[in-house]
Amino acid sequence: MTATRIPTWTRRHLLDVDDLSRAELEAVLDLGVELRARRAAGELSDTLRGTAVGLAFYEPSTRTRVSFELAARELGATVTDLSVAGSSVAKGESLVDTLRTLERTGVRMIVLRHAASGAPYLAARSLERAAILNAGDGTHAHPTQALLDALTLREALGSLEGARIVVVGDAVHSRVARSDLHALVRLGASVVLSGPPAWVNPFAEWPGLSVVTDLDAGLAGADAVMALRVQRERAAGGGVPSITEYVARWGLTAERLDRACPGAWLMHPGPANEGVEITAELSGDPRSLIGRQVENGVPIRMAVLSLLTEEMDRW
């Protein structure tokens, strides 16, 4: 039994979700649901048998790396891990040269995490056969995170159409924020971005988005709130005067969440700084979808790997 074929899917790489149509997005989510069920039932097929998947993580990662690796292995792929520190990368080899070397050894899909925005585009242009799966590039995109967030929200809310989603935090330095904004807006949500001016004002002209620095005002009518990770070094870099100030104005507490719709959901891409973006109590609150976000990581990455594998033979 093979995964459901999506007739509209004709992409070689997954670089971002910005150019995916609503139908394509929904189809990936549907496939994620299907694969999640099959995985739970122990009925996964070897869609990726004979396919070598390379993990090229130029930045540390836990959940993205582990879930990509499990997704690939459980679909029957051979997974090779380019451990950057112990490879020729440490000897100064360029990104393009390293990925071309991986490709020549037979790796057909490269899961790339890189600190520089746009690195996957350069990689995709430089390879002849291998597919690039962007596992996060700089402050630009994190497409599989956006897909698993969209899936989690779609299941919690029934549909994203007309839903009011508040994204709060350091959006300007967040690849998760950018990909989430693309996906949520495309799926019909009404998205509000809130946070300190320097972290959200650059998004003023983002299509379909409203930017509100005052979180308490922005929360009114929210169906879900997604907190972004605050990096302490970024805060020191001028976004907010102090973490204390951030917590006071944009930290999510149970009380603050009460300003949203009753039953509004809480999300966080992780790893969360408890006591900063959200209180420790809230992570364990029934309104929290954080656990489900993580659970959807493997099925969504399975869905993406399956789709790109089917497409691979055309290239």
Place this chain on the structure above:
Amino acid sequence: MVMARFGSLADPSATFALAGVRVIDPATNTDAVRDLVVADGVIRNGEAPAGIPRLDAAGLVAAPGLCDLHTHLRTPGDERAETIASGMRAAAHGGFTTVCAMPNTDPPLDDPLRVRGLLANATHAAARVRVVAAATRGRAGEQLTDHGALAAAGAIGFSDDGLAVASAAVARQALSYLAPLGLPLVQHAEEPNLAAGSLMRGGPTATRLGLGGWPASAELTIIERDLALAAETGGWIHFTHLATAAGLEPIRRARASGVRVTCDVAPHHLALTDAWVAGDRRFAWENGRDPGSGWAGLDPELAYDGTCRVNPPLPTREDAMALLAALADGTLDAIATDHAPHPPERKAVPFAEAAPGLIGLETALGIGLAAVMAGHLELSTLLAALSTRPAALIGESRSLAAGSNADLVVFDPRRSWRVERSALASRSANTPLLGMDLPGVVRLTVAAGRITYDAGLIGSK
């Protein structure tokens, strides 16, 4: 490509006659179709000397030789990117007869011996080399170089280009010391704290791409500061590669109040925009009806191309249009290329790791002509901004009047050429224009009476 031949400043003086060429000479306000006769390197009135054929030049334009105030020759220290010989061939191919070499070499041009050495090595090149020396020792921004000794060695200006002279006190000291020498502080106007972490011009496209945004205030704050310092010291401040509209008004005001201020703009800041980083390849004036272009398009085939990384970064469309207008109204004195060659491995890397800069000597005229053809610049303004106006700033004269030394470019405005590696004389090909067609084919360049480039116009075809 027509068989082309490069010459040098050490060649014998040229003698030739062009019939029916359109002579545009900003020095004498001339725009007329006539014969252009050069005998022994000097422009003559009347008939060609006996035995010299009159070559048909109908449709071609002759203008004074172009003068670039801002070239990175990469010599010494980075000869893989460019050498004096290759850089000056690129100059001649682009119609330039003079280039000013910038001092951010390795080691930097902060010592009179190095300045003399560079000039001595350039006497047989295909264009004149002048030198802008480092304003501070090691370009470290702390202690002035020996401006007097460097001027005696031939320096025509002082700059830490690549970086601003960031300290207000040091900038004030330089302007004050240079005032009696009559030479400019050539300022790369960029406040380093405001520009820190930036990779492209701030705005919707930078936000869209997740690249750190460079705020226009980074340029404006240095301009405002240095205008105050120039006013106070009587020094000459020259702002190079202006890239924002915001700085223009203070420059106009200061000039009107008697401050000695001049400025130049790079061709890419007149025509290319921040949307190019997202893969757009339209000139600034071509996307007027599409203000949201930064959002609509991220072209996966072209986005994040390292050749679009340059400092100051590619401007917004509005800024580019304002800079074009400022060239027309004279606020901007000159077009200077900021020719910045790099070998491929410094550009075929993630955007944040790409070395900033693009080549410009061979594409400046073409970019300018594209703006002229689109109706955003007068041809005579373009040619003045590329030749007589910059030349005057460094004490060179340019004229096509009889009796002048022949220093000129002849180009065919009706033809275009494709920017590609094989068509470039530079050692480097780092430009996002690669693969695009530019108007204006240079047919002949004559520097100091010598033919430095001839695309089959004078020599055998």
